Amino acid sequence: MTGDILGNRPHVRRRVEAGMEVVVKNHRGGGERARRGLFVEAALQSAAAACYPAEANAPVAAPLSCTSDCLTTTFYAERTLDALLDSPGTLNVAAAAAGRAVGELHGQDVSGDEWAWLPKVAGEHPPLDPIPAGSLGELSAGTVDLAARIHHLGFGALLADTLNAVEDRQVFLHGDLKFDNILATADGTVVRLIDWECAGRGMPERDLGALAGSLLTETIRRATVREAGGEARELLERVDEGTQKAWSAIAGFLTAYRTVSSAPGLDSRRMVHMTAYALLCRALSYTQTTYEFDRLPKLLVRVASNMAAQPHTFVGRFT
Structure with a gap:
């Protein structure tokens, strides 16, 4: 190019x-x-x-x-939200600013004729179903391993109701609302959204789940690469410590989102499922880049599996 x-x-x-x-x-x-x-x-x-x-x-x-x-x-x-992970207070300020911005975006009426051109939102599509044998040679070994694991755990059935839902609450979605598409000033008070090529109509939980999944992924990634090796217990402790920062930012985002009077109401169960779906998308992106199904995507699949199979244990995070 x-x-x-x-x-x-x-x-x-x-x-x-x-x-x-x-x-x-x-x-x-x-x-x-x-x-x-x-x-x-x-x-x-x-x-x-x-x-x-x-x-x-x-x-x-x-x-x-x-x-x-x-x-x-x-x-x-400006800087992306991940640059603020070492300053949790500032990250939470930026997350709240982003929550208000996205709440206003989702709260707009896009049902008129002038919005008829707006397409259904685009996005990544992890291999929830078995990969056709003819396509195996085109994929990396890591992607094939990931797809096998996803299929074995039955994510297609677990997430079917959410992913196939009739999207009666059509809002203008960013479509790729991850931490690196939200830029913030150094103090976190002003944010800007970039990369709109996946934008379109859809249910609001898709945007919010994508952001939650991206923040969780980044904190898990940092925990897995901070030290080579180490005991499994130490790794899980680092993951838990890191994800608390992500959950705090997610809570701040959702609290600010709900202060926007025009923002649509959210279905917490759908939020959990869309976050699980976003984690699978991030795992797929990783294996396509590195060609390996290693520690990070395995951890993402584990978290996504818990969310998809037991959404009731996570609903409180999104209410």
Whole structure:
């Protein structure tokens, strides 16, 4: 992929097409055929900005056709939420700011004709069903191992009611609401949402589960790589210590979300299931990148399994 790299992200580059300066995004590690692009994202981001009252400090901005230095100077000068994990107080402030922003986004009425073009939300799709034999050669060994484990645990049946639910509560979803798509100022008081190419209609629990799953994944990842080896008990203690930070931020996000009068009501059981689904998506992303089904994705599958099989034990986290 040719063009100038933006924000130290090789899959995001500026270049000229059809005489226009544009920003193009590819899947990480993908070639031209894997292109996602920012042409659609520009329209979705502009629509998201239009959802906020003119007097509000909108956490999105119409991207000026995604040209010039908008992405580098406006967005990448700020930090993603994971950069605040070592400052839990600031992380909670940023999570609350994000909760209010997403509550306002979800609370907008998108039932009119002008929103008819808004697609069903996109997203990752972990292999909940057996992988066809003809596709095995195209996948890494880690992805195949992960898919086998997911199928063995019956995630398809456990999550079917949630994933196949008739989405009667259609809201404007970000579609990829993970910690690295929420940028915050150093004090956490102002946030901005980026990467809108997966945006669309859907149930609000999809966005919120994705954020919860991403924060839990990052704290688990940090616990698993902090020290090589170690006893299983020590690892679980580190995981527990780390996930408490994530749960605290998730609680702050949801509390602020619910203060927005127009925000939709949430189904806590769906929240649990969508968080489990998000954990599986993160595990899949990891195995596709590293080609291994090792300690981190195994831990993610364990947590997701507990959530999917016993959602009643986690509902309190989301109420």
